Amino acid sequence: MSQGPEPLAQPGGAQPGDPGGVDMRTVADLMREEERAFEAAHPLSKQSYERGLGCFLYGAPMHWMQQWPGPYPITVADAHGARLTDVDGNEYVDFALGDTAAMFGHANPVVAEAVCTQIGRGSTMMLPTEDAAWVGEELARRFGLPYWQVTTSATDANRFVIRLCRMFTGRDKIVTFNWNYHGSVDETQVEFDETGAMVPRTGVHPNAVHHESTTRLVEFNDVAGLEEALAHGDVACVLTEPLLTNIGMVPALPGFHDALRRLTREHGVPLVIDETHTISTGPGGYTRAHGLEPDFLVVGKSLAGGIPVAVWGASQDMAERIWRVLPHFRTGEAINHFGFGGTLAGSALQMAAIRATLERVMTDETFARMAGRAERFEQGVLGVFARRRLPWHVTRIGARVEYLFRPDPPRNGGEAHHARHPVLEACIHLYLLNRGVLLTPFHNMALMCPFTTDEDVDLHTRLLDGCLAEIV
Ligand SMILES: Cc1ncc(COP(=O)(O)O)c(C=O)c1O
Incomplete structure (x- = not known):
């Protein structure tokens, strides 16, 4: 993780992010297509969400649940290990893992x-x-x-x-x-x-x-x-x-x-x-x-x-x-x-x-296994960015991997905030979700659990490449 020589950005000094190389009009078109595909594949989740709107203040038992990309959240039927199935029968590799709460696998x-x-x-x-x-x-x-x-x-x-x-x-x-x-x-x-x-x-x-x-x-x-x-x-x-x-x-x-x-x-x-x-x-x-x-x-x-x-x-x-x-x-x-x-x-x-x-x-062996998958994930994403000539970076802390739309890791929260691109992020996340991969909402974070496989990781890499091929 290289650090640039320029001084640290001070409060208020960071510049808005530029997702360099991405055509935002194509992103908007792709997003519309993905939303249509989502609706077609999730009719039962929709019914469930519509019921939720009648009894939950924000449509779901906790308001963050409705902030996943897409017109409404998927309704979960079952979650085991690194996998999750929704009520419409769609299966996902889950890299969000309850935003860390299920880091050791669903229903461990x-x-x-x-x-x-x-x-x-x-x-x-x-x-x-x-x-x-x-x-x-x-x-x-x-x-x-x-x-x-x-x-x-x-x-x-x-x-x-x-x-x-x-x-x-x-x-x-x-x-x-x-x-x-x-x-x-x-x-x-x-x-x-x-x-x-x-x-x-x-x-x-x-x-x-x-x-x-x-x-x-x-x-x-x-x-x-x-x-x-x-x-x-x-x-x-x-x-x-x-x-x-x-x-x-x-x-x-x-x-x-x-x-x-x-x-x-x-x-x-x-x-x-x-x-x-x-x-x-x-x-x-x-x-x-x-x-x-x-x-x-x-x-x-x-x-x-x-x-x-x-x-x-x-x-x-x-x-x-x-x-x-x-x-x-x-x-x-x-x-x-x-x-x-x-x-x-x-x-x-x-x-x-x-x-x-x-x-x-939470043993040494479990963490070693999770870190191994995370390293593969990191290398896969870096390979995609290199192939697509995107000046973006990846950071990994053991089993946790994150990609961000700037060349180097940010040095403070202000820089990180300005490097985010919520529209692009939502488009990538929805594209992945529609093809069976869940990333953590709100940012590009992926966690590996002990049940995550190399194939799961490679699926994400292929799909990310496919998504970027459409919008870069
Ligand atoms: C670093 C950190 N501390 C505390 C919390 C709060 O955890 P909880 O929602 O279980 O209270 C979070 C939640 O994301 C977190 O990321």
């Missing part, structure tokens, strides 16, 4: 067995089971942080860590990076506008959150900007992914993580690393693979093989600071909600699913 038999067994023995008692201690010890071993808590989503885990950091630092703001995504965490729903001002994220209502009092926003890889933000002395924590993964992929430049750790330590600011997506790197995530030293670590989504869960871990130092403001509860004292947690968090079902996933799925 190991997890399915553990979950079925545990449901038969009680799924939620608000008490620990014997799986809990095993899971806690394994998380500590794997990620190198001694103390853990379980939540039902990564959003919750991030919210709770921010809340705790505020409590024990006595500071109000968080630092986060432009075009981050950490779930629907209020403090993170911001972006830079074209003038470099921090504004609510596009499409997110301000929600009566006064972001000026909750957030300092910095471009990823911008060490000077980070230093300036921390110098105010009002930052409770820095929350970041090891590299940005939700606006295409934005890799950390050499030295960025060292600077991030040095500066946060110098300013006494806890560093929270969110590995929810970058766990694709390997069994201990990017953190272990690259020797990062976070104060808090969050992982969600795939950790329980598709059962809703996330965990957050704290260093010894952070745990001691938390205990000072929130001491261990003792019987006989008034109940203390602590301001975080959840009735279903840490349930017997979650713990059985996490244990099965950590013990028998």
Whole structure:
């Protein structure tokens, strides 16, 4: 991944993307054709969506589900391993894998067995089971942080860590990076506008959150900007992914993580690393693979093989600071909600699913297999771009691959955002979908699961080539 010599783009300075070499009129024509083909092949999905419009606020149980390319979402009948079938009988190779939640394969038999067994023995008692201690010890071993808590989503885990950091630092703001995504965490729903001002994220209502009092926003890889933000002395924590993964992929430049750790330590600011997506790197995530030293670590989504869960871990130092403001509860004292947690968090079902996933799925061998497929995917796409003379690049983090319409990886979220081309993206995605391949909506991300085959990968490569042959 080569890096250009020019200085980092500053907030508001990035230029709109140019998908170079693509004829956008042809794209529009192709899109119309693909939409017609989609409608012809998905009459039952249409019926199902039309019913949804009558009872769901946005036509589906969660509004993102209707944001796939095409006039309406497919309705799923069945999903196994790397494959998915819709109610119209169409089959797909699924590279979206529930946007990472199903990264270890749909209906993974190991997890399915553990979950079925545990449901038969009680799924939620608000008490620990014997799986809990095993899971806690394994998380500590794997990620190198001694103390853990379980939540039902990564959003919750991030919210709770921010809340705790505020409590024990006595500071109000968080630092986060432009075009981050950490779930629907209020403090993170911001972006830079074209003038470099921090504004609510596009499409997110301000929600009566006064972001000026909750957030300092910095471009990823911008060490000077980070230093300036921390110098105010009002930052409770820095929350970041090891590299940005939700606006295409934005890799950390050499030295960025060292600077991030040095500066946060110098300013006494806890560093929270969110590995929810970058766990694709390997069994201990990017953190272990690259020797990062976070104060808090969050992982969600795939950790329980598709059962809703996330965990957050704290260093010894952070745990001691938390205990000072929130001491261990003792019987006989008034109940203390602590301001975080959840009735279903840490349930017997979650713990059985996490244990099965950590013990028998998230192994070195599984990750090696997934990375092998991902490398093939990366090489295949690079070959297509070379053949079609397209100045675009591919980034890969273990099992996760992403292509973006610019020559080099972007160096910050602003650059990545401007390199996106939603119309072109939607056209490529719909072309693939109509021929049996699903990419993650919103960007060109493909994940390999343990069941993804070389043939699956090669199918994507052939189809991408076919699509680009029509529009370049
Ligand atoms: C890095 C990261 N953190 C947190 C989340 C939120 O996860 P959840 O939707 O499970 O709360 C996401 C979701 O995409 C994510 O990408």
